[in-house]
Amino acid sequence: MISKAEGIVFRSIKYGEADLIVSFFTFEDGIIDFFVKSPRKIKSRYGSAFEPCTYSKIEYWKKEGRQLPRLIRSDIVYPFQKLRENFDHFLKSSELFEMTLNLVPPRLPQKELFYMLIDTMKSLENSSIMLKKALFYKAKLLTASGYVPRLSGCAICGKEGRAFFFHEGAVVCPICKEKIAKEALTPKLYLSYGAIKLFEKARVWDWKKLDRLVPSMGLLNEIDNMIDLHIKFQTEKNNKTKAFIKRMGYLIHETTG
Numbered sequence: 001m002i003s004k005a006e007g008i009v010f011r012s013i014k015y016g017e018a019d020l021i022v023s024f025f026t027f028e029d030g031i032i033d034f035f036v037k038s039p040r041k042i043k044s045r046y047g048s049a050f051e052p053c054t055y056s057k058i059e060y061w062k063k064e065g066r067q068l069p070r071l072i073r074s075d076i077v078y079p080f081q082k083l084r085e086n087f088d089h090f091l092k093s094s095e096l097f098e099m100t101l102n103l104v105p106p107r108l109p110q111k112e113l114f115y116m117l118i119d120t121m122k123s124l125e126n127s128s129i130m131l132k133k134a135l136f137y138k139a140k141l142l143t144a145s146g147y148v149p150r151l152s153g154c155a156i157c158g159k160e161g162r163a164f165f166f167h168e169g170a171v172v173c174p175i176c177k178e179k180i181a182k183e184a185l186t187p188k189l190y191l192s193y194g195a196i197k198l199f200e201k202a203r204v205w206d207w208k209k210l211d212r213l214v215p216s217m218g219l220l221n222e223i224d225n226m227i228d229l230h231i232k233f234q235t236e237k238n239n240k241t242k243a244f245i246k247r248m249g250y251l252i253h254e255t256t257g
């Protein structure tokens with residue numbers, strides 16, 4: 001049966017001599033890996049369809065059992081060419097793709113996140129508000145994937161706190177901090193109140209309303225740093241590789257092309 005979807009190319013990996021495995025973030029079904037047979041032979045039809053960032057409408061065969069679905073058609077909706085050509089902006093979007101791949105399990109629809117990501121990528125193309133938009137996307141991604149750090153109050157008593165403990169994934173107040181001081185090896189980070197407020201708004205506010213915020217670069221960098229360290233701590237170091245090998249397993253075992 002042929003299925004249709006629209007999605008963003010997160011990454012393409014060569015498979016064998018001439019084939020590709022392409023990870024798409026689709027609106028309909030979340031993250032899916034597709035098998036693409038001999039994309040170079042049909043280059044004229046596809047163009048840059050499998051470059052990261054490309055936003056396309058696709059058609060694919062759903063395969064039996066554990067085989068990867070086979071992509072048979074791709075029509076570019078928006079190429080994000082300008083975004084790909086600016087190295088810094090491309091790097092930023094790659095960072096968001098990696099993070100999404102790490103935090104969102106395959107085939108779990110995330111329709112709101114999908115549109116937020118496209119909106120973020122459009123901002124990245126127009127550069128000026130890129131860091132802000134990317135940060136808001138990360139906050140929404142953490143919320144949608146269940147990895148959101150708790151900054152609204154102390155993990156133990158609920159009172160205000162600024163010491164973010166990576167093990168707890170939450171802030172802890174000065175009094176409770178003393179109680180867990182025995183675990184002094186637990187890495188922590190002190191956040192400013194401004195950064196905590198900004199993150200809480202990014203987490204809770206409606207996506208469109210967030211455009212009204214004009215935070216300082218200092219606050220943006222502070223939150224960005226916290227998020228990166230938090231994710232690094234929360235997801236196992238080799239998580240990405242493991243997930244990838246697990247996905248590749250579908251193909252290695254059963255795809256015959």
Ligand SMILES: [Zn+2]
Nearest residue numbers: 154157173176
């Ligand atoms: Zn407390």
